[in-house]
Amino acid sequence: MVCTEMELYKTWQKELTMIRKGRKQGTIQFLLQPNTGVSKVGLAGSFNKWQPETMRKQKDGAYAVTKPLSKGTYEYKFLIDGQWQQDPDNPSTAWNQMGSVNSVLVVD
Numbered sequence: 001m002v003c004t005e006m007e008l009y010k011t012w013q014k015e016l017t018m019i020r021k022g023r024k025q026g027t028i029q030f031l032l033q034p035n036t037g038v039s040k041v042g043l044a045g046s047f048n049k050w051q052p053e054t055m056r057k058q059k060d061g062a063y064a065v066t067k068p069l070s071k072g073t074y075e076y077k078f079l080i081d082g083q084w085q086q087d088p089d090n091p092s093t094a095w096n097q098m099g100s101v102n103s104v105l106v107v108d
Contacts, residue, residue: 044079
């Protein structure tokens with residue numbers, strides 16, 4: 001079955017995503033709690049030249065990665081089982097060159 005980006009968004013919409021300051025100064029932690037059986041989650045964005053980095057599965061089933069990020073504005077997406085997905089809990093977005101939407105994070 002081929003899904004449109006909007007159908008994928010609706011499928012993943014109930015997932016819990018959290019972005020918070022990491023334990024170390026100057027880091028940001030991305031957390032994603034999938035609502036269905038997911039086998040692989042990655043994070044890609046302007047901060048890593050859009051090269052997906054594997055997020056580690058936690059004991060509670062969430063996936064997490066901590067990134068060192070200085071002040072600035074960053075665009076990012078999750079790669080969930082091979083499907084690009086914007087952050088369903090981040091209303092801040094921007095259109096990209098591919099004609100889809102990226103999530104936007106501003107680090108103060």
